[in-house]
Amino acid sequence: MTGYEHLKHVVEKAKAAQCVWEKEIERMRRMKFATICVHGAYTATEAVRNNHGSIIEPVYSSTAQAYADSDWLEAALAYQIPAWAYSRIANPTVGYLEILLAMLEGYRSPFKTSACCTSSGMAAIKAATEPFLVDTKPHEKKNIVAMAQCYGGTYRQFDVRYGQERNIEVRWVKDASNLEEWAEKIDRDTRFVYGEFPTNPGIQIFDIQKVAGLVHARGVPLIVDSTIATPALLRPLEHGADVVVQSLTKTLTSSGRIIGGAIISREKIMTSIGCEEMREDFAGWVKLWPYRDGGPSFSAENAAHTLDSIKTLRMKADTLSQSALRIAEFLEGHGAVGEVSYLGLESDPLHGLAKKYMRLVDSGENRYGHLLSFTVKGGASTARRVLDRLWLVFRATDLGRIKSIATIPSITTHHQQGEDARKAAGIPHNMIRLCVGAEDTDDLIKELEHALQAA
Numbered sequence: 001m002t003g004y005e006h007l008k009h010v011v012e013k014a015k016a017a018q019c020v021w022e023k024e025i026e027r028m029r030r031m032k033f034a035t036i037c038v039h040g041a042y043t044a045t046e047a048v049r050n051n052h053g054s055i056i057e058p059v060y061s062s063t064a065q066a067y068a069d070s071d072w073l074e075a076a077l078a079y080q081i082p083a084w085a086y087s088r089i090a091n092p093t094v095g096y097l098e099i100l101l102a103m104l105e106g107y108r109s110p111f112k113t114s115a116c117c118t119s120s121g122m123a124a125i126k127a128a129t130e131p132f133l134v135d136t137k138p139h140e141k142k143n144i145v146a147m148a149q150c151y152g153g154t155y156r157q158f159d160v161r162y163g164q165e166r167n168i169e170v171r172w173v174k175d176a177s178n179l180e181e182w183a184e185k186i187d188r189d190t191r192f193v194y195g196e197f198p199t200n201p202g203i204q205i206f207d208i209q210k211v212a213g214l215v216h217a218r219g220v221p222l223i224v225d226s227t228i229a230t231p232a233l234l235r236p237l238e239h240g241a242d243v244v245v246q247s248l249t250k251t252l253t254s255s256g257r258i259i260g261g262a263i264i265s266r267e268k269i270m271t272s273i274g275c276e277e278m279r280e281d282f283a284g285w286v287k288l289w290p291y292r293d294g295g296p297s298f299s300a301e302n303a304a305h306t307l308d309s310i311k312t313l314r315m316k317a318d319t320l321s322q323s324a325l326r327i328a329e330f331l332e333g334h335g336a337v338g339e340v341s342y343l344g345l346e347s348d349p350l351h352g353l354a355k356k357y358m359r360l361v362d363s364g365e366n367r368y369g370h371l372l373s374f375t376v377k378g379g380a381s382t383a384r385r386v387l388d389r390l391w392l393v394f395r396a397t398d399l400g401r402i403k404s405i406a407t408i409p410s411i412t413t414h415h416q417q418g419e420d421a422r423k424a425a426g427i428p429h430n431m432i433r434l435c436v437g438a439e440d441t442d443d444l445i446k447e448l449e450h451a452l453q454a455a
């Protein structure tokens, strides 16, 4: 065999092996959501064929992959064959997670999806948005349109890193339920439109289908952060979003052991920016190019924690949502509580819209997630006293945990963005955000009853 023939043989052999695995993945894709959560791309066949039969995804903590000869090495580094040459770019354990995330966000959708995991949720937001900000000609105007109520870190990334440092105009949508406001902020210089569903901590949502319709009519991509809903309760790609962002740190890895993020995209995203390869498979393109060069990689150990947590995602989304609804109802009836924001409450102004979108996958029953916020009558100092009286619930700046966590957003997650931005996002000083965990709901209600005696 000549050198060229051998290289060709290597590529064909690797592609044939990939084809076998893709058939397995295709078969798994036809299973129901809970089954996919448990197995994903790590089927019994994949375990026996490539992983010594290990029943759980092994943690490939190795930095690099060795090859039989220089032809294999060359083909792998030239992206001619599926490989995990170097773990900053690709790693088998992270790969199992990426395929799983793509399967879950694209569940029952006719289009292909792909995913790229990152070192944090913030890195995912950067990876999902930065490719749209490239210059196509010198000194051109650019703007981005985003929901004002988004997570404080996202607000800072857009406002400071893009707005102040790179002179990109940031247009904040103040009332996300007002389609006219979205429409009037988008123009031909808009590079992307960004929404969170639901927002942290204000629990705001928007009509994804309608916003996607008007965003696409202008040839712009819609990016949705659905960290709090997860694909068990909401799948934005199905409703028209181009790219989904997940902070894996949060609900998807409920143990609280890792920091991570992911972008998941549908095939053929809407944008006039970038190359054809980027439009065709955005997350795959990010992984092979900007992610490789920028280096915000996710570790195999962390991927294994996320894989473990996702195996029970659907049942957690169901149970925690039911518990959160009971707690929201309790808070709503408590004399020391002002407003309660929880999408499952009939009194919530967004309840009707939430009913349309937030459904437990496969059952179709409405479920509204584990996050709620409420205000305490009496102002900021009373809210602090109530927070300080918690014993079972942890005081921390976190959410999505299997254990309940509470915080005051104005002094933590949304502190740095300042008073004006907090006002626009609807985050008063007496607001407490509660992330409902898997403790018994009766115990949590007793805990809140006790804490609210401080009001």
Ligand SMILES: Cc1ncc(COP(=O)(O)O)c(C=O)c1O
Binding pocket: 120, 121, 122, 123, 151, 153, 196, 199, 200, 225, 227, 228, 247, 248, 249, 250, 259, 260, 261
């Ligand atoms: C909705 C949402 N998106 C993104 C992030 C950022 O994620 P990370 O902390 O993993 O960078 C957070 C963090 O709280 C969040 O709540």
